[in-house]
Amino acid sequence: MTGPQPWRHRHLLDVAHLTAADLETVMRRADEMAVILRHRGARRASLQGVGVTILFYEASTRTRVSFEAAAKRLGADVVNVAAASSSVTKGESLVDTIRTLEALGADVIVMRHGRSGAPYLAADVFGGHVVNAGDGWHAHPSQALLDLYTLRARLPGGRVAGRKIVILGDILHSRVARSNVWSLTTAGADVWVCGPATLLPGFEAWARALPADRRLTVTADIDRALTGAHAVMALRLQQERMTAGLLPSLAEYTEGYGLTATRLRRARPGALVLHPGPMNEGVEIAPDVASGPTSVITDQVANGIAIRMAILELLAAPR
Amino acid sequence: MSPRAPRIGEPCRHLVIEDALLVDPLSGRHGAASLVVQEGRIAAVTWARSTQAAEDRAVVVMPGLVDLHAHLREPGGEDAETIASGLAAAAAGGFTTVCAMPNTVPPLDDAAAVRDVLARGRASRSPVRLLVYGTTTAGRAGERLAPMAELAAAGAIGFTDDGAPVDEAALLRHALEYAGGVGRPLVEHPELRALTRGAEAHDGLAATILGLAGWPVAAEAAAIARALAVLAEVVRQAPSGAAPRLHLTHVSTSDALGLIRAARAAGLPVTCDVTPHHLALHDGWLGGDRRYAWEAAEAPWAGQATAAGPYDTATRVNPPLRSPDHALALWAGLVDGTVDAIATDHAPHPETAKRVEFGDAAPGIAGLETALPLVLAGVAAGLADITTVARALTAGPVRALGLAAHGVPQPGLAIGAVADLVVVDRAAPWTVHAATLRSRASCSPLEGSRLDARILATVADGRFAYLDEDWAGATDR
Numbered sequence: 001m002t003g004p005q006p007w008r009h010r011h012l013l014d015v016a017h018l019t020a021a022d023l024e025t026v027m028r029r030a031d032e033m034a035v036i037l038r039h040r041g042a043r044r045a046s047l048q049g050v051g052v053t054i055l056f057y058e059a060s061t062r063t064r065v066s067f068e069a070a071a072k073r074l075g076a077d078v079v080n081v082a083a084a085s086s087s088v089t090k091g092e093s094l095v096d097t098i099r100t101l102e103a104l105g106a107d108v109i110v111m112r113h114g115r116s117g118a119p120y121l122a123a124d125v126f127g128g129h130v131v132n133a134g135d136g137w138h139a140h141p142s143q144a145l146l147d148l149y150t151l152r153a154r155l156p157g158g159r160v161a162g163r164k165i166v167i168l169g170d171i172l173h174s175r176v177a178r179s180n181v182w183s184l185t186t187a188g189a190d191v192w193v194c195g196p197a198t199l200l201p202g203f204e205a206w207a208r209a210l211p212a213d214r215r216l217t218v219t220a221d222i223d224r225a226l227t228g229a230h231a232v233m234a235l236r237l238q239q240e241r242m243t244a245g246l247l248p249s250l251a252e253y254t255e256g257y258g259l260t261a262t263r264l265r266r267a268r269p270g271a272l273v274l275h276p277g278p279m280n281e282g283v284e285i286a287p288d289v290a291s292g293p294t295s296v297i298t299d300q301v302a303n304g305i306a307i308r309m310a311i312l313e314l315l316a317a318p319r
Numbered sequence: 320m321s322p323r324a325p326r327i328g329e330p331c332r333h334l335v336i337e338d339a340l341l342v343d344p345l346s347g348r349h350g351a352a353s354l355v356v357q358e359g360r361i362a363a364v365t366w367a368r369s370t371q372a373a374e375d376r377a378v379v380v381m382p383g384l385v386d387l388h389a390h391l392r393e394p395g396g397e398d399a400e401t402i403a404s405g406l407a408a409a410a411a412g413g414f415t416t417v418c419a420m421p422n423t424v425p426p427l428d429d430a431a432a433v434r435d436v437l438a439r440g441r442a443s444r445s446p447v448r449l450l451v452y453g454t455t456t457a458g459r460a461g462e463r464l465a466p467m468a469e470l471a472a473a474g475a476i477g478f479t480d481d482g483a484p485v486d487e488a489a490l491l492r493h494a495l496e497y498a499g500g501v502g503r504p505l506v507e508h509p510e511l512r513a514l515t516r517g518a519e520a521h522d523g524l525a526a527t528i529l530g531l532a533g534w535p536v537a538a539e540a541a542a543i544a545r546a547l548a549v550l551a552e553v554v555r556q557a558p559s560g561a562a563p564r565l566h567l568t569h570v571s572t573s574d575a576l577g578l579i580r581a582a583r584a585a586g587l588p589v590t591c592d593v594t595p596h597h598l599a600l601h602d603g604w605l606g607g608d609r610r611y612a613w614e615a616a617e618a619p620w621a622g623q624a625t626a627a628g629p630y631d632t633a634t635r636v637n638p639p640l641r642s643p644d645h646a647l648a649l650w651a652g653l654v655d656g657t658v659d660a661i662a663t664d665h666a667p668h669p670e671t672a673k674r675v676e677f678g679d680a681a682p683g684i685a686g687l688e689t690a691l692p693l694v695l696a697g698v699a700a701g702l703a704d705i706t707t708v709a710r711a712l713t714a715g716p717v718r719a720l721g722l723a724a725h726g727v728p729q730p731g732l733a734i735g736a737v738a739d740l741v742v743v744d745r746a747a748p749w750t751v752h753a754a755t756l757r758s759r760a761s762c763s764p765l766e767g768s769r770l771d772a773r774i775l776a777t778v779a780d781g782r783f784a785y786l787d788e789d790w791a792g793a794t795d796r
Contacts, residue, residue, distance in 0.1 A: 093671075116531050117531075178528070209620050
């Protein structure tokens with residue numbers, strides 16, 4: 001893998017355009033942040049005086065808190081805007097909201113939105129930096145980066161390239177899956193996405209369209225997917241997939257695609273288990289797997305702060 | 320006295336176009352020629368002795384274009400377009416006849432509303448002919464028939480709830496029957512809405528990568544299959560003097576064309592149109608690709624090597640921009656005659672409806688002023704010959720909708736005919752900027768793109784409707 005290079009992105013909107021060198025830059029910066037985080041109360045003043053506004057149009061606890069903790073550790077002035085309590089409910093447009101936040105002193109906007117592509121509109125009108133904290137089904141860059149960081153930390157030899165990594169569950173509606181496809185294939189992994197056929201449309205065509213140096217396999221056959229896997233990432237299953245007629249029942253989903261200890265035996269010994277959270281234990285992942293010896297789910301949460309510190313500093317630290 | 324440029328609306332007293340490529344779909348003749356207009360009529364056409372290299376002529380003269388599908392938004396949507404601005408845009412795009420859609424606010428579902436729009440067209444003093452549709456159902460609500468006979472008597476050329484299909488199959492049947500009795504075509508927007516709820520983008524590679532909800536091909540094909548089955552039933556049962564006619568508008572998929580091709584082979588009275596944007600653009604444009612469909616067919620996803628940012632709401636349209644293979648199938652349909660017409664589906668929206676999240680943006684492209692250049696780009700790429708596209712922009716729509724009965728002349732360039740033509744230079748590149756377009760709306764995905772063909776002059780009904788101010792060819796002498 002190539003070494004780190006000067007960061008040249010103004011915003012972090014997607015993972016698709018990040019090169020292997022970009023990924024390396026984020027990983028190394030996150031390593032620095034992890035050192036700081038190991039010392040309780042330690043800070044770094046790189047974002048002193050920088051206004052970070054966290055604008056969430058969707059409910060979320062962990063990502064919002066993670067970004068907030070990251071920004072504060074870097075000395076930023078953090079403002080939280082929950083869309084439900086803002087003028088959004090009064091019908092203010094996204095463009096107006098962004099302009100208002102800019103006028104109120106935001107240098108960085110960390111944004112979560114239910115519509116795919118919304119952060120691009122924000123970036124189009126905002127004079128500062130936009131960090132996409134999840135947009136619709138499209139992208140969740142910080143999640144993909146923390147997943148990559150966690151895999152590098154825990155896979156033997158720290159190597160992701162050539163490793164079989166399975167993303168399991170509701171692929172169609174998952175920004176986590178899409179962003180991980182980009183980052184993991186850029187890192188050279190052998191990526192598999194697996195779920196029931198109703199939750200996979202379009203991905204087979206995507207796999208076929210990718211250049212040969214990106215390895216993506218799509219299957220509804222969970223046994224085939226898990227066989228020989230080095231890591232498995234289970235995705236949250238939303239209740240509304242049943243009401244939309246995509247799945248007959250939670251029970252049938254768990255029966256067919258729940259990640260259980262028995263199933264996991266098809267993977268390599270010591271295969272890592274990931275989940276972006278929040279988990280439905282007993283649905284997409286069995287409790288004993290979620291808390292099992294090879295689960296790195298709590299590592300993901302801890303690494304999330306280091307990754308988000310790295311992202312904020314790379315984008316917004318005065319140079 | 321030095322010559323002065325004629326003003327818009329003035330009679331075309333004297334116009335000489337020398338050594339151009341003349342395309343006359345009426346006579347079927349096309350070749351190098353010079354054309355003279357005197358006192359509003361075509362006074363002389365002198366064909367070059369040798370037709371060699373006629374295709375090399377950059378300047379083309381063809382009959383004035385006929386758009387059977389445009390949204391002029393007046394009344395009720397004047398922040399997006401007015402009849403006057405829409406007709407000015409049409410003229411700048413080479414169109415001399417425009418058929419306005421009735422989904423205004425309020426919709427054109429009664430005779431007074433139809434007469435009012437026609438009166439506004441006359442008041443605009445544009446030389447461009449304005450024709451209007453009435454709605455298929457009262458209030459476009461899809462529940463009961465609009466007063467079709469009254470609408471027709473007031474001047475409606477046909478009926479459509481465009482923007483929406485007639486969902487209820489029994490009502491669709493009755494609409495076909497009744498419109499047949501009134502002697503007007505029914506124009507259907509083919510969309511099975513059960514398959515497009517929440518849909519944002521063609522159900523293909525771009526939707527998958529961009530995380531947009533898929534708009535399946537099946538939504539169009541299924542709606543058309545149903546409409547054709549109903550049409551066949553109506554044809555079987557129709558009394559004499561009530562022959563139904565069905566026109567399917569903005570057809571966007573290969574699958575739909577296959578169904579239409581088979582229905583026509585079976586003798587069903589069905590016609591269809593495609594739009595310039597579905598011919599030339601593709602779903603990759605949602606991701607920032609700015610190649611034409613035929614350039615992208617081999618490698619549909621340009622990935623990071625894109626020319627523009629993703630999620631441009633100007634690319635959001637109903638039906639959605641399809642994958643390049645569908646666009647190529649539309650060209651094939653034009654060439655084999657399955658497609659009768661190219662229609663713009665000019666659908667302007669105010670900025671407040673477009674400067675929002677992609678999935679919340681109003682679907683529609685303002686296309687009147689870029690239609691001919693886009694289609695000619697396809698001709699330049701060899702997808703169809705110029706006579707084929709000229710026919711689809713003139714004689715095709717006139718025949719499909721029976722517009723001759725509404726005062727639209729047969730599109731031709733015969734000596735003695737009232738001049739109704741467009742002059743276009745195929746080698747005069749320009750960059751599309753909303754500010755320089757006549758349409759009030761700025762919703763063109765071509766914003767910032769370069770087009771090779773430029774309209775030099777439009778003459779409608781013997782009068783100047785548009786004149787490129789830099790074109791030295793036309794002076795009033």
